[in-house]
Amino acid sequence: MKQTVKKMFATADEAEGAFYDAFERANLSAMMAVWAESDDVVCVHPQGPRLVGFEAVRESWMQIFAGGATLRVRASEQRRFDGSSVAVRAVIERVSPAGEDAPVSLVCATNVYELTTNGWRMVSHHASPMVEPQRAQAEEPPPPGYTLH
């Protein structure tokens, strides 16, 4: 007897691994298997709008993957905040075109996972272009601030 088994993630780390794997493979169904099927999930892509709800998030990844270019995405310098049902990974993403010796873009990301009845799922992904400390210091005024723009 054939059954459709939903992929479950036993830990937040498994879900995080599946997220970056799906991202690199530009695989929409694998990506959306990581996200909680909820109207309250939140996704902010670098310099993109704030998207709320599974369908809006799905649409955004579909558009990103439709570009055709597969990316190499490596998460590093992870800080972990682990609870029994909510877990957060704050990382620096090193993003570059796959297979090319191209310069790496750095992105700050805060990933939030929740333990659902279907295992650990992503409920929030907040990504923004990373500013290098040196560059920030070279600017006037020097401190990083809540600029009004």
Place this chain on the structure above:
Amino acid sequence: MKQTVKKMFATADEAEGAFYDAFERANLSAMMAVWAESDDVVCVHPQGPRLVGFEAVRESWMQIFAGGATLRVRASEQRRFDGSSVAVRAVIERVSPAGEDAPVSLVCATNVYELTTNGWRMVSHHASPMVEPQRAQAEEPPPPGYTLH
């Protein structure tokens, strides 16, 4: 007998309220009373570098508050992810100079709190300028994407 009593936050919401209150009052000691005293706390101000550790985060708020301008900061459109020891608030911050009829800047923020032995404390604040959906759609190419810059 006089004792120095550390302010405790009984819930993540109390800590979140104290964070925005300290922010508006530009009160450094009140702000840092919200943060966990840890080398692993993470803070990304809008268009700023990624700061890690209590001292780096303290320094950044000191610089922001040293500017002298007090801001009105209202968090809205909150999405909550609540665990027993880790909680997340994803909000839109409406930031404007206090007391002025100035235009409001919109900032996306993801705030992470952890239950410590000293109550709920902030362990991560990730803020980035918000892009309006209309504006994103008017751009070419239209989808929000992982742009390499």
